[in-house]
Amino acid sequence: MAEPQTLRLEGIRKAYGVGTKAATEVLHGIDLDIQRGEFTALIGPSGSGKSTLLNLIGLLDRPTSGRLFITGVEAAKLDDAALTRLRATAVGFVFQFHNLLPAFTAQENVMLPLLAARGRPDAVMQERAASLIAAVGLTQWAGHLANDLSGGQQQRVAIARALIMQPALVLADEPTGNLDTQSADGVFDLLRQVNRDSGTSFLIVTHDPRLAQRCDRIIELVDGKIASDRPNKVESAKET
């Protein structure tokens, strides 16, 4: 095996309130592989466990049982500090709301993960953030505070931030759920473009079937189980 899989889940279960009478299992044994460069949609009704699964994959939470590998590293074997480091380098996040720190400018928000990792700002960091800001088309907004940007612009900044550590996998939780159709299309196009250019894998949680249809693979989660997992032929007309 030349290159480890970006993501591998084996029999992942997650229960809340373990040890109490109210213990409920949310995920009932998930097996999943994501290869490098895959652009995958995760769909399913509310309460099906999508967000729980995303938190586990994003190393924000630990599974009750099962094994989880990111870029070949088994998460269960890491302590909290190592988990934070792995999360910082291997996974990028784009959330639906409250993505950015309002006290910082667009470019500073993009820099933050790198700054946290290195401890002090430097010129290389500034350059990399600036080029990512340019890549998401916000150069003229780079110096504006996050709160002064529109919702679509904020999501673009969040995407740039998710990419600054050059992660193997970007997790996006309803990245366009808060946007009007036009901005949503723009943000989605940007995700696809980054995916094509950098080979970064994407896992996108969405309620929007229109967006899911524009992904290479669609995984449907129902009641904590994978109900379907199928490749999807993207019609090239819709892609641009």
Add this chain to the structure above:
Amino acid sequence: MNPLLPFEWILATRFMREGLMQTLLIISGVALGVSVIVFISALISGLQSNLFRRTLDYQAQIVIRPPEEIARTLHTEGDVDWATLVQPRAQRLRSVDQWQTVRKLLEKMPEVVVVAPVVAGAGFVLRGNADKAVNMTGIEPESYLRLIALQAQMVAGSAELGSDDILIGTELGNSLGVGLGDKLILQTASKASATLTVSGIFDFGNKGINERSVYVALRTAQSLLNLPGGATSIELNVVKPFDAEIVAQSISAQTGLDVQSWIVLNAQFFSALQAQSMSNFIIRFFVGLTAALGIASVLVVSVVQKSKEIGILRATGTTRGQILRLFLLQGAVMGCLGSLVGSAAGWAFLMAWRGIAKNANGTPLFVIEFDPMLFLWAALGATLVGTLAAVFPARTAAKLDPAVAIRG
């Protein structure tokens, strides 16, 4: 972003600037507390050193006397005591045995500043038909004037007396009608007498002392009191007045003499000083506690307000340690800034107070002791208190579950 600042500093300053109102309020709160501490401390230490000076200006810190004479019982045979009633002996005036040797020994001690032999006893001053009972103190000017600030109390003449000179108080001079250069007869109970010239008049600000004390040369007192070459006490000052009792005990152990420090001789005054220090400490403690609670509550609120941002930071690779330091830093910075503002304000209060609180004659009512170290300690203390106050909120922030925090 300032490239010189580490990550936590950048975040801390941004967070504090973001909640500027809260930050300013709590800095004002800390400043108020620190200014109260600075003001009260300066006032109390000024008051204390003033009292302290007034007490120690007029008495030596350690006084060494010959041991008391004890009436010994007759020897005991078996269980029978021959003398069943023992009367304490009347203490006659005696010299400290071998005082010159003791003096040399004391002068070699590093803790000792100055040693002065004294011959003190009772006498009468006579002028014409008038006579007054006085306490005569025979001194060696070169050592005694370094021990007691006598020169500073002189209103006429000089404290540097010769063997035919006498120093008297203002009240005694008035009641006898004598002034500088006039002659007096000093007589003792054993009818020894000397005719002396008034070479100086002092005012200790105490009527009793001014009326009953006279100073003569050591030799004059020795001959009048029939103690040739003797000294009824040896008095000394030490480098650290508050260590006087420790030094006194070590001298007592070495010489077997009766050694007493000003701390024992002025037990009441000393306990008053300690009570003051204690009240000062209590004020500091509670003001510090109040400031700490203020900082802690602001940070607790801030952690709640910023929980989503903390979640984002955690999700994008900020470690628990970094979050912890971020909030500790905010506490420290608020404490430190508050103490700087508070020190300045406390200083301004002191200046204003010095201008307002005056005696009728225009001299300041309170002597305010101004110790620059007080500001340094206030700043360090407030920074420490701020950091400690931030421990609980910082731990809360560091423990936040990023998944929960982001969902909100």
